[in-house]
Amino acid sequence: ISAINLLMQFYGDNFNDKAYDLLKVVENGGIRLQQLVENLLDILRLNSDMIDINKELNDLGGMIMRTIQEHSFQIESRDLSIEIDIPDGFKVRVDKIRFEQVLSNLVSNAVKNTPPRGSIYIYSEIPENGSQVTIIVEDTGVGLTKEEIDQLFSFFGKIERYGKGMDIITEGTGLGLYITKNIIEQHGGSITADSDGRGKGSKFTISIPIDSLVEESPE
Structure with a gap:
């Protein structure tokens, strides 16, 4: 992937449009392969209890803003x-790296499945x-059927939507939500998906124990 990036960066002007497009295809294929390998390694670690969940106090708003920045190009x-x-001062006791991975997966899904000018x-x-605090990621995207919701969090649970005339991004490995569910469960929580059907958006709800929450009192 790095070699392709360097080739396009320094010699891109020497290629015609067709050659440049082919290089982009190779680059995108390499990125997808890298994502697949990383996801499979994560699953291996999760299933083998090789991932330690190190819970520390983290600012939820800060984690969300970093996640939005990560996906800012596609969003814009x-x-x-x-x-x-x-709320200001809303802090949760979670593993920062793994919880940001969860947020990134959910925001990425929302961006991919929401047509342009959506929300x-x-x-x-x-x-x-209650005994749970919830964090919700909701979109005005293409929505989900009951059958799709049933398979979302399964291994390789990618939903194929090719040829349905939807202006969405269909790239993905089908492992992100499976990993997300496992990470949330290792935090003692759960995740659910809801939708009123095709074209009516989706709603993903993370629930974690209330003792994970620390809300700062104003001075």
């Missing part, structure tokens, strides 16, 4: 609006007498 190129409603909402809810 698709003219998507992002609305975040997380993505990220917010939290704290039930008054």
